[in-house]
Amino acid sequence: MGKFHLLANVAVALASPYLRFRDTVQCPIIFDGRVPHNFSTTAFDLADVSPYSTQYVKGENLTWSQIILLPNASSSRFDTLGVHRPLEVTINDHSLFRAGQRLQTGFRRAGLLLKNDKNAAGADAADQGVVTFHWSVKQDASKPLNLSHEYMNVWHEKADYSGNQFTFVGGVVLPADGGTGVDTPEEKNTWRIQDSKNKFLFCTPILGDAWQNFAVQLDYTNNTIQIFYSPGNKPLKDVTGQIPNDNAGGGQLQLGIAKKPTETDTVVWDGYQEPMPLGEGQVYAGVFVEDSSDGCISM
Numbered sequence: 001m002g003k004f005h006l007l008a009n010v011a012v013a014l015a016s017p018y019l020r021f022r023d024t025v026q027c028p029i030i031f032d033g034r035v036p037h038n039f040s041t042t043a044f045d046l047a048d049v050s051p052y053s054t055q056y057v058k059g060e061n062l063t064w065s066q067i068i069l070l071p072n073a074s075s076s077r078f079d080t081l082g083v084h085r086p087l088e089v090t091i092n093d094h095s096l097f098r099a100g101q102r103l104q105t106g107f108r109r110a111g112l113l114l115k116n117d118k119n120a121a122g123a124d125a126a127d128q129g130v131v132t133f134h135w136s137v138k139q140d141a142s143k144p145l146n147l148s149h150e151y152m153n154v155w156h157e158k159a160d161y162s163g164n165q166f167t168f169v170g171g172v173v174l175p176a177d178g179g180t181g182v183d184t185p186e187e188k189n190t191w192r193i194q195d196s197k198n199k200f201l202f203c204t205p206i207l208g209d210a211w212q213n214f215a216v217q218l219d220y221t222n223n224t225i226q227i228f229y230s231p232g233n234k235p236l237k238d239v240t241g242q243i244p245n246d247n248a249g250g251g252q253l254q255l256g257i258a259k260k261p262t263e264t265d266t267v268v269w270d271g272y273q274e275p276m277p278l279g280e281g282q283v284y285a286g287v288f289v290e291d292s293s294d295g296c297i298s299m
Contacts (some may be wrong), residue, residue, distance in 0.1 A: 090143060132292045
């Protein structure tokens with residue numbers, strides 16, 4: 001190889017954030033929610049800078065720079081060292097979302113929406129063909145979740161808000177959402193992924209100090225869902241195969257924390273939430289949505 005070509009290849013390597021992990025991020029990216037390494041929390045308040053919406057979904061009178069933390073955590077499998085960094089979504093006693101004129105007092109909620117992910121059926125490339133949604137999670141020992149509650153952490157909500165194509169939940173899942181509602185160690189310490197009818201398709205223990213990588217593939221043409229998982233830095237593995245699912249309705253991906261109440265009738269408007277003076281947090285990384293129409297999936 002000539003000197004010119006060698007220098008050119010080095011320049012490409014330095015310019016491309018994906019080249020270092022070219023064996024893991026392989027497919028065309030539709031939406032990239034990975035956070036640049038040089039970001040500050042105030043960047044999440046800037047509409048022309050943040051990869052996420054600066055408006056939704058958060059407690060009223062709060063800014064994202066008051067909600068997001070940038071923890072000094074290791075890179076996840078699908079982040080590039082020195083290029084991307086993890087983010088942490090937090091909730092506290094002020095994480096009350098207003099729906100119209102009413103506060104949803106049952107929830108404590110903060111959910112990031114990818115900036116260009118439109119909330120309308122068939123509105124963007126993530127609502128057609130075959131699409132794979134990626135995210136990784138890690139726990140913050142200083143802001144632990146109270147897993148006696150049900151937590152919705154990642155979900156793809158239908159455009160008409162009638163349900164979700166899939167939901168990623170943790171903790172004690174309420175009976176109305178397909179769980180037992182029984183507070184046991186096994187129930188509390190499990191991640192689950194549900195289909196459009198809230199049926200549990202995959203579950204795995206919540207690991208305290210390691211990254212856990214998830215991917216959900218929706219085939220909109222054939223109405224199937226497929227789940228992939230790996231701990232740490234291991235490659236993703238298919239853990240379900242293709243399963244029939246109602247993928248109709250378009251919508252948006254949301255990730256963060258929606259902490260549901262206990263002792264509730266309506267979930268949204270009533271129930272018990274203990275005080276959270278120190279708040280709770282969920283660490284995310286490796287968030288992106290890719291086009292898998294040609295069979296490609298980043299493993």
